Amino acid sequence: MSAAAVSGAPSHIAEALARRAPNADALASLSFSELERKAHGLAPALASLRATIGDTPLVPVPSRNGRGTVWLKLESGNATESVKARTAYALLCAAVAGTRSAKPRLIEYSSGSLAFALAEFSAVLGMDLHVVVPHHAPDSMCTRLRRTGASVSKAKEGTGFLGAMDKAALMAEEEDRHFLLQHCAAETVAMHRETTGAEVVRQLRTAGQEPVALAASVGTGGTVLGVAQALREVWPGCAVTAVFPQEGPYGDPLPPTSTPRMKGTGGLGHGLRQPLLEPYEKEFAFGEVALARAQQAMASLRAKHGLAVSASGAGAWLAASEAVDGAAEPRGVAIAIVASRGTTEEWVGVGAGI
Structure with a gap:
């Protein structure tokens, strides 16, 4: 079902999912090795991360x-x-290649493993990362993320994981951050x-x-x-x-x-x-x-x-x-x-x- 046509879904993330959803051709044909080569040219420190996964x-x-x-x-x-180290690496390569910047300002949502991988990798790369977590995420998780240098926000109570997704979509617009949007990431x-x-x-x-x-x-x-x-x-x-x-x-x-x-x-x-x-x-x-x-x-x-x-x-x-x-x-x-x-x-x- 098209995200834009779903009644009751939070508007910011529904629009983002509909706008950035890749088609089957993109999902079958994208070359990660080529994207990775471009990203490494812009941010050579990515190579040190590749060696760890x-x-x-x-x-x-x-x-x-x-x-x-x-x-x-x-x-x-x-x-x-975690497998999310692979996902985080792919998202960061795509962000660098897509923005043509070694240090894009990033935002993403997560309830755990991906947040930790993105935060640790972003710290190595010197990137400005904001993570939005569900309201029920433990404070210990937020503290751990902040220790890496990441900024952290919580979604509204009762909105579940989708609430974190929606808040990240909104904040990406408000703060002019590159929205990683893992759910539409053909690079992964x-x-x-x-x-x-x-x-x-x-x-x-x-x-x-x-x-x-x-x-x-x-x-x-x-x-x-x-x-x-x-x-x-x-x-x-x-x-x-x-x-x-x-x-x-x-x-x-x-x-x-x-x-x-x-x-x-x-x-x-x-x-x-x-x-x-x-x-x-x-x-x-x-x-x-x-x-x-x-x-x-x-x-x-x-x-x-x-x-x-x-x-x-x-x-x-x-x-x-x-x-x-x-x-x-x-x-x-x-x-x-x-x-x-x-x-x-x-x-x-x-x-x-x-």
């Missing part, structure tokens, strides 16, 4: 019912211990296609494996789409499941809430759809995982395999497991993207420390 491990574990194998792409191996898709996805392809080929499915929990959709594009170039029949929290499904028609769910994931509310995924709706399956089920999977993966994974990563493992456990032929192989090891708060919810 990528080449994360791909680790096999049994599927939930043991009929196949799920290979976990463990993104905690990146700087800031290109980056994941050329780095994360390429790594998975190389790692699977080295292991002599051929995947039948990919699953990843969705915040913006950049990760799942970019990795899917890379895998399908080699294995066209690879199925893809975009995993959303049951508490906030894709295209959620209800207003956003602060209901606990897998961190960093979820529908936007008011019927808005992730612009990066909307052109590919017919090519992907959409799965839903309740927080309690994801927490149980976190505990299981840690107890049985000694792996600490985020709730969103556990949700991806569950969805990937369904693809191989439900197949007619046993011993199938699937991929699950694990964003991080999980936050302290997530493990408290599981009843354990990280």
